Amino acid sequence: MPRWIATLAIATAAGAVLVQCGSTPTRVESPPPATSPPFVARATPPTTRTSPPPATVRPVSVAELGPSWRPDCPVAPEQLRRIDVNYFGFDAKIHRGSVIVHEELAAEVVAIFEQLLRLRYPIEKMRTVDNYPGAEDELSMQDNNTSAFNCRGIPGASRWSEHAFGRAIDLNPLLNPAIHQSGLLEPKTAAPYLDRSRIVPGLLHAGDPAVRVFTDRGWQWxxxxxxxxxxxxxxR
Ligand SMILES: [Zn+2]
Known part of the structure; x- marks a missing residue:
């Protein structure tokens, strides 16, 4: 490379620094001939890459909650927030998903999903459970749908699940089933994921960075x- 090109390239790359430091830039004594344009000195066109939109948090209506809420639920719709946030898909692309959580956790849940995205922890889908007939959790789980609020009890118990308060999140539930000592498996179709020693994208293990995104914030896993x-x- 001719010396003037190298000098020009360095001066261009470090131009702002040189000016701030008060250094005198090296003069180019011999301007390049017109037939040999100093292509290295041309500025790269401004990037046109657009960032995905930031997360949003907004109130939800009874109509939006659909079958996931009913009047005897332990929280009122006014206490819930819908979060729209970006996530990293199994296709390595960024997608937009939604979860509904308790208003007290909204900011933290935004931070959690933003951190999961930075970690490139893959999520298959993130739709609110009213998208499934009867807000049926089994259907959402079999669909490997990540979700949060759902006004439902704990299976086999007579009390509300933390999901009924908007205080619980299920992450990739088909890959990460609930395994009961009775033999009950949730979802029922999760038998291929009973071997927890497998290292496959999205499958959660103790100490995984994705698990720590929650537990470092005081959430139970x-x-x-x-x-x-x-x-x-x-x-939480
Ligand atoms: Zn759950």
């Missing part, structure tokens, strides 16, 4: 429970 071992479940 169901993967550390005894019965069920609920690998998909995080609550």
């Amino acid at each position: 169901g993967g550390e429970w005894q019965d069920p071992v609920d690998y998909q479940h995080f609550e």
